[in-house]
Amino acid sequence: MLDTLKLYQVDIMLALASVCAIIALFTFISKIMSRRRKIILLMMQVGAAIWLEADRISYLYKGLLDTHSYYAVRVGNFFVFFMTVFVLLTINFYLDDILRNEGDVPKIPITLKISYVLGAIALFLVILSQFTGLYYTFDEYNLYHRSSLFYVSYIFPYAVMILQIVTLFIYRKSIKGKLALSVFLFDAVCIFASLAQYYIAGFSFVDIAAVSMVVGLYIFALLDMNERVERANKIEIDNLKGEHESLRRLYEKTATALVTAIDAKVEYTKGHSLRVAEYSREIARLAGMDEKECDEAYFAGLMHDVGKIGIPDEIIKKDTGLTTEEDKFFKQHSEIGAEFLSNIDEFPSLYIGAKYHHERYDGKGYPEGLSGENIPVYARIVAVADEYDSMTSKRSNREIMPQSTVREEIIKKAGTQLDPKFCEIMVDMIDHDTEYMMRYKENYLASRNSEDLVTSGEMYFNEYKEHISEGIQITESKMEIKLDSQAEVGFEEDISIPTIILFDSHDACVHNDDREIRLLQYVEYAEIWLDGHVIATQARDIRVQELPADEGFAEDKKGVTHYEIEASKYRDHVRLKIATSKRIFDVTVALPDAIRYCYLAFTGEHCHIMNASFNDTGQQIDEKYIPRIVQEITYTDKIEGDIPNVQIEGYRKAYSKAIPVINGMRIKLRTMSLPTANLIWHCAYILLFSSDDRLPEGSGYTEHCCIRLDGEDATENNLADNELSVHKGEEFKGWDEWKKLNKKGFECTLSFMRRRNKITLETENFGINIRCTTNVPKGKEDVYLAITGDQCVITDIRIL
Incomplete structure (x- = not known):
């Protein structure tokens, strides 16, 4: 490998010298660099080109005895040594320029000042060596020989490169990226190449490596300039976009001001x-x-x-x-x-x-x-x-x-x-929009007597129910509530205490107005005073068990009672554990059903709640955690057909047993909306699906279609091609009447026709004629039928 490099090193030198010359030309005509950096890079590339060309001439004419060769070898070797130091000094200038511009270093670092002095000494010694033979000599055959002090030619360039690396380390936080890396690589590669050069003669390791790194240094500089140009262009584009956006905002604000003034004419259209x-x-x-x-x-x-x-x-x-x-x-x-x-x-x-x-x-x-x-x-x-x-x-x-x-x-x-x-x-x-964020909010809460206790952490109560906190949902995940309560001055501490209201409503707020109660489906279950006194409003039953206080419970401060409350709900039962330093009240509430939500809100009479905190522990309870005090209400205790009855208490929360869909199959069933149902989609749904275990949402589940008996498509994906046709006949008397009939319950017949992967469903109820054709995807030939829905019960399911 080394012999091959030696054989072609003259050609390699010519190629690299040519590259440096071309780069020097490009640098000269470039307009995107600063004048100082342009001059430095130009000196660097010209110096590198002369360096390699001089080395090349030295190799070409060595051993030749004519007068031309005599001078060519001597001049060539002089420029090799001289340009080595010269290029190192241009690297010094380049690093200095980087520190000034990219690193914002105002003064030349002491390390670079020393390297300039050492570089000047090195140049002087090169000139001196031409007269004294300090570094090398020539014999009678015009051949180059190292002298005994040749190593001195390494000392000063080494010192310059080491000082450059030290400078990079000192200012590593000021200058980063490609420019600093290119200088470091130049010095590191040159040091390793010079070590090889010292022990192996006959191949110009230092010259070729150094000039190669000079070319690389220019490439890194070019890449850095491109990034700077891109950043500048981006800034300019961003400025233009900013101006456009400013004009747009100005237009929007002007238009908004106009329509706001118009809307403000009426309180309710703000x-x-x-x-x-x-x-x-x-x-x-x-x-x-x-x-x-x-x-x-x-x-x-x-x-x-x-x-x-x-x-x-x-x-x-x-x-x-x-x-x-x-x-x-x-x-x-x-x-x-x-x-x-x-x-x-x-x-x-x-x-x-x-x-x-x-x-x-x-x-x-x-x-x-x-x-x-x-x-x-x-x-x-x-x-x-x-x-x-x-x-x-x-x-x-x-x-x-x-x-x-x-x-x-x-x-x-x-x-x-x-x-x-x-x-x-x-x-x-x-x-x-599960949190009901899409609504008119301005003055909304102000028109209520509700306050956000979770955020504020405190509330003041005067007359009972004059002020009530916003509701917090009780779920199967244990919620911990901690608060302090203080009676208003002049009122008895035993009477002036907080009260918990258990309720459900569409907006999670307590209501007293009849219109709001009707509109927001407000249901109040119970009122629970924190001293264990309870009133059941629409709860089916309430039981309170008084227990001794836990040891280690924090002692109350004078006039202030500390409460720790644990709340959880499992189906139609709610459990509250109200603990103080004196006792614990374990309250179990049986709700009217398992369908409605249950919210907890605080009110009180002449007291002040403070330091309130609410924490969802994430700890899930099961049916064993809350002792059942009444039996759960069910509507499936009716006539049962070929398939077991099913009660669906929420959106697709339960399914009937699935059966395969075959051509000519007819299903007759009875469906009834539950007492809590009040919306159109609280009805039965017809589900066609495929799965490995014949279970809805089971292994390998694929939903093909889900059609509600009100004629709406409730399919949760678009994997199958469904063509739904709904026609309302004269028997249809409007949705309000349709909901009333659903509450009473009715019989419904489902008819299926199947031709390979094409399944057609037909059914009718109270003038709503439904026809749905489903093209089942290939590979899903086993299609099953299940009945599901939302707040309804399906009974007497028969296969005809």
């Missing part, structure tokens, strides 16, 4: 346009629109009611009871808004949203009576968002509707008032 805008954007996003289209939908929603600026305040402020003339005048707001926005060509959606958001999907809207897809898409989106916000905002004649009621209303209006596609998206948004 923030309406902003919420409609946000809902519109989210509907557009979920519909697959791009960012620009989502922005169009947002601004269409934001400005949809701008036409109200031309309607008299006395008409706008009337929630209901408009005369025919006033109603006709009010409806002009859509055309007034369209005219107001018609000149904004950059956002045509503004005009569209303002003019057409009151069009109905069935063609019965205004101002032009458009129907279906003839209504512009942004107007259809805004119509759904507008309708949702109207129902989830407080009005003078009603409170905020619960999400479940809103969801049902959206479903009812799909295909008549609203676009069914965007209604489906809104229903999905509602289903994912």
